[in-house]
Amino acid sequence: MPGRSFSFAGVAGWGVSVRIINADCREAMAAMNACSVDAIVTDPPYGLRFMGKGWDHGVPGVEFWIEALRVAKPGAHLLAFGGTRTYHRLVCAIEDAGFEIRDQIGWAFGSGFPKSRNGAWGGHGAQTGLGADRHGT
Numbered sequence: 056m057p058g059r060s061f062s063f064a065g066v067a068g069w070g071v072s073v074r075i076i077n078a079d080c081r082e083a084m085a086a087m088n089a090c091s092v093d094a095i096v097t098d099p100p101y102g103l104r105f106m107g108k109g110w111d112h113g114v115p116g117v118e119f120w121i122e123a124l125r126v127a128k129p130g131a132h133l134l135a136f137g138g139t140r141t142y143h144r145l146v147c148a149i150e151d152a153g154f155e156i157r158d159q160i161g162w163a164f165g166s167g168f169p170k171s172r173n174g175a176w177g178g179h180g181a182q183t184g185l186g187a188d189r190h191g192t
């Protein structure tokens with residue numbers, strides 16, 4: 056439920072404090088102090104129009120990552136998932152915001168979703184036959 060936050064103290068006996076904010080992350084980040092976040096781990100939209108979802112219209116742009124950099128402490132790390140067909144746009148936006156790209160990790164997996172055949176790219180090719188020409192089939 057957006058807008059609610061949950062706090063836990065002493066999680067797993069580590070003596071750490073964790074606060075979970077269930078909200079639009081753009082609004083949540085705007086309310087955060089600068090240089091207040093140790094690390095950012097995120098799985099943002101891939102821009103594949105996944106299952107027609109409105110939130111998946113594109114990957115977060117430079118302005119979004121500038122805000123992430125603002126709240127990150129100096130030296131903080133960002134780990135962001137990206138889709139196989141759009142991760143390059145994600146990486147460029149992150150770099151253009153000011154982050155230094157240190158490395159990338161590839162994760163090969165099968166999920167059962169036909170992600171290379173639906174959406175703006177594959178769907179268009181499949182419907183018009185352009186995909187067949189492109190792939191020489």
Ligand SMILES: C[S@@+](CC[C@H](N)C(=O)[O-])C[C@H]1O[C@@H](n2cnc3c(N)ncnc32)[C@H](O)[C@@H]1O
Pocket residue numbers: 078079080081098099100101110
């Ligand atoms: C690539 S999916 C991540 C899916 C997730 N890792 C999982 O396994 O369920 C992107 C997610 O970001 C969420 N999302 C999109 N825009 C958001 C925003 N402004 N603030 C918070 N979450 C957002 C979407 O609802 C979606 O669940």
